[in-house]
Amino acid sequence: MSVELLHGSPEPPSDDIYDNWYIDDPQEPEVPPDEIIPDCDLTLPDGMYHLILAPVSLCAILLLSFLVQRKRLCKSCCWGLPGLLSPLNLLEDSGNRWIPCAVFGLLFSSLCRLLLDSTTLDFLPEICNAHQALWKILALFYYPALYYPLLACNSLERVVGYLVGTILSWLHCGALIWQKIDCPQTPKFYRYYSLLATLPQIGCLLVLSAVYPALLLYKLRKPRRSDQKTHRNYYLKYLSRLLNRKPSNGSKNLGTPGSQVFRTIFSYLYPPNTDVCLSLKPVLAVTASMLSGYQVALLLLVVFLPTVQKIRKSINEEFILVLAGFGLNVDENKTAAVEFIVYYIWVVEVCYIAAMVLSCIVTVTMLLRSLVKHRWALQSLCAGQSSLVFLDSRSPSPSPSVLSSWMGHISYQAAFTCIGLIIQIVVLFVAHVCVTFLIVIPIVYGKFQIILHFLKMSWPYWLLLFLVTVLQYVCSRFLFLEGHPSQTTNRKSLFLLTYLLLPVNVLRGGLVSIARLLVSAIFNLIHFCRMDLSLLQHSVQGWDPGYRNYCNFLMLEVSECHPLVRAFCLLLKPQQGKHPDLEEGIHLMPPDGRSHKGGRSQLARARWNLAYTLIHNPSLHSQRIPTCSNGTPRLQPT
Amino acid sequence: MSVELLHGSPEPPSDDIYDNWYIDDPQEPEVPPDEIIPDCDLTLPDGMYHLILAPVSLCAILLLSFLVQRKRLCKSCCWGLPGLLSPLNLLEDSGNRWIPCAVFGLLFSSLCRLLLDSTTLDFLPEICNAHQALWKILALFYYPALYYPLLACNSLERVVGYLVGTILSWLHCGALIWQKIDCPQTPKFYRYYSLLATLPQIGCLLVLSAVYPALLLYKLRKPRRSDQKTHRNYYLKYLSRLLNRKPSNGSKNLGTPGSQVFRTIFSYLYPPNTDVCLSLKPVLAVTASMLSGYQVALLLLVVFLPTVQKIRKSINEEFILVLAGFGLNVDENKTAAVEFIVYYIWVVEVCYIAAMVLSCIVTVTMLLRSLVKHRWALQSLCAGQSSLVFLDSRSPSPSPSVLSSWMGHISYQAAFTCIGLIIQIVVLFVAHVCVTFLIVIPIVYGKFQIILHFLKMSWPYWLLLFLVTVLQYVCSRFLFLEGHPSQTTNRKSLFLLTYLLLPVNVLRGGLVSIARLLVSAIFNLIHFCRMDLSLLQHSVQGWDPGYRNYCNFLMLEVSECHPLVRAFCLLLKPQQGKHPDLEEGIHLMPPDGRSHKGGRSQLARARWNLAYTLIHNPSLHSQRIPTCSNGTPRLQPT
Structure with a gap:
């Protein structure tokens, strides 16, 4: 087995620069034994991993489509390709939230590694190196497709879907863990970088491997019970609060001052607001942002810290002489001078770590806070107070640009978090170094006054x-x-x-x-x-x-996910046991305003008329009184 | 007569750095004849100037106090010192606006030179050099005191005031022009820096020297006529518009599209808004800001440009060799390489000048725009629409912090302009250089691609x-x-x-x-x-x-300068020919709400009641209708 140096491999360009810079030695510096990492061959190389799992995923998705949706397939054209399983109901928010969060986390972790780490595509054959950019672009579409079945298995809500999902997630998880046990150390950046960067992926896959079997068991035990129960209850509660009486502003028992302080801090990040439930998309955006931010912060850590530590270890009296040659005299005593320089470099490292920790805390706080603000904005817009949110009145109607913004929201949030984190770390690092060298060290050591x-x-x-x-x-x-x-x-x-x-x-x-x-x-x-x-x-x-972009996203969310519409869709078809479908609800309302004579009952249409009126005139909500005697039937949610 | 070099004087530290940096010559470089400036002695040195003018100003102010205000002096204590002339009525806005603007311009120009140019206090004796900071602080109080009489002479509105003002402004102006004719060139920064920096001061003094005699002649011809006429008319017009009828939204004749475009651009900087007249303070703030900005821009220009020009002239083939020693190879042909380097440095100069011109244009535009916004804010607040201005409702009542903000507003505006200008120039310079070297030069010359x-x-x-x-x-x-x-x-x-x-x-x-x-x-x-x-x-x-700070300033302006209060003060005492005094008007209104039985007429008190009501309830303005029959007497402004 050959040995390879952590920072002495033949072609790591960034390391070579530092090597030449701080060591003026013509011969290779002696490497301490703890920096030698064994070169190992994976039992399951990356290429093999993708060669096995991509066809398996494709087969899984085709199998599910043919098995479950054969009826729909026969109806539509082109072999039913448009009727393929949908990955998730982003706007409808049905079913389990753990699975989409885990898959999105997995996807964004893979994506960040693809964009940040140039060795991700090294498993491709030599001939592909000429068109690296094109392969990267292909990979941008390959990763979502690879993880697509993991998401689609959930949206079926059938036993076969959960079964396939369990098998797929176990395959992914097992392969990844096997790889990492095989070769925990890699020569790129830092010996454990690859392991640390894979941790979120492994975590997401573990969640999937646990949730899918649990869902399968649950489904096998109670085959008729639907996950929709809680959502259904939420929408109907919202409706009853809205229609029956004005919200009671009951004065709460505030408790001791200590618990009040705790509650204030807690409500900053997660208020006890039960009126409006967060939709799935902002939760996914925050999950993806946090995992992307983790990858960026990890990369910034392993690029900077080991290099500076190497520099610190190589400071000796010769370096002091070089400094003296430039006219910089640190101390008369050479040993003391070396100690001072080593200490200063250590201080810089501490500043960097402090900046990184602070940035990460600030970013996480801000992301959680954005969820709170989103929920507040949804609530205000549902109550018709759009001037409170936008400072002007807007009508929530989708246009192509609004839809484009909505489609990009999760990715934009992740990109904003990454760029913001980088800027924050750089600025905080500079600020910390300035404060330390201009204020702390002068006070403690009397230097740099x-x-x-x-x-x-x-x-x-x-x-x-x-x-x-x-x-x-x-x-x-x-x-x-x-x-x-x-x-x-x-x-x-x-x-x-x-x-x-x-x-x-x-x-x-x-x-x-x-x-x-x-x-x-x-x-x-x-x-x-x-x-x-x-x-x-x-x-x-x-x-x-x-x-x-966010305003567009918010307007579409309100326009499409208004709890009233959901509640009435549920009320219209409570007996069929199917998912409430917004489109079907909309089709009940004829575009030209005529009402059908036959078909649904008069009551259902009247209810829908009321809902349609309320959603298009949100300011009427506050005008509703408990007993409606103006011809509109009184609704009693069951 | 000895000769002194522009950049070779014994102790200019900033120049020495550049000398050492770009010329590696041990002996003094040969100076071209156009860089030699004659060393000259002022016939009227700076010390003499202040020794003469400070006592003259003191005498003038004492003379005016004793001559004009003897009655008031005898009444009050401490020899009537608190009764000394007031420099200006910042809130009352009476009289000529040219004089305060010119004096504030003069003061801020002197102040900027004091803060930016370390040679301003060189005329002090050697013994003062040990406590330079203390002398600078004294100078911060000395300059306002020196120009105080120029301002106070105007606020008297008497012949003797204008006479003293004329003499003083001619003295200042003559002395300054004499000095500049004596020695137009100085060795500091750039040969004409001192002359260019004095130009605004000379301009302001010329304005004073022209306006004071004009006012004197006008007063001698029509001794009884007051300057208050136009202001009086403005306040009464405002009152009549407010009380008599709602404003008519007459549709204007819009004219041709060309004139409309011109009008739109013009209205961005100076809208044809006749409802509310700008008070004196924002005008003074903008004047002071522009002149301070001029001094800062001038200093930035003369510090950078001559130095870079000297560097450009000294580029030769040796410099190319030095560059090649660092591994930078500009061109094979040495002459072409020199030409390239010279051309690049010239490009940097052009970028710097472009950045400076752009920054100055942007700053002037923004200052004019701030006047427009201030007028709009005043108008909105007078009409009771404070939520339009502040986005929340505030009550305009002065507190110590509000008053502090009001006192500092002019200075703050000048400081913000200077700091903003510096940041703008630096950022725009970097942006221009980037654009030029990354986009323009690669396209034109095919370098730096x-x-x-x-x-x-x-x-x-x-x-x-x-x-x-x-x-x-x-x-x-x-x-x-x-x-x-x-x-x-x-x-x-x-x-x-x-x-x-x-x-x-x-x-x-x-x-x-x-x-x-x-x-x-x-x-x-x-x-x-x-x-x-x-x-x-x-x-x-x-x-x-x-x-x-601006919000505090604005609230005090509205609270103290409401046109309604002014108009009623004028109406109450139209016969006495004195200035309307807000304090007297306020004292008419007893603090406990009781009304005096004797004294002023019932009508005056009723009018004042109406004004008091309106100013404290601005939202009532829009409720007023042409014929008031609810007991409040109908007002007919004369």
């Missing part, structure tokens, strides 16, 4: 600013607002003081403008990944492409 | 993004919104396409997030100097310190 020097030079100005601020406040309080709290007094003195303090106020204005710069930069940095907030001022908030 | 190389590498991705965008749009238009314009159709295909395009949409999301970054950065950069806009999102717009 630039700030102290600056303060020594400029203390009269700071004192002046402080005194002038106090003077202005005191004069305002006791001289210019004396007696008349709503009118200024002593106006001549006020004008005189204003005039005399103009130059000093210019200095204060400089400070305030720097504060403005910092506040706006920090706010935008923190909220970059939140598409539900515009980064711009309210009159031009639509110029922000992220926010415009 | 980094972008082309990048496009060659990545064209499949761009093509993919384009095709996917078109595909999404076409599918949305003709498949998913087919037939039902307000509902989606073919939902299974929609979900399938959404799922399959997820990875490609991540790439699109990356582009959109970069667009978001650019849009928000550019918007905030352009609007940094505008305090009337928050740089933050609407729910946290108060966190922007500049905007909060």
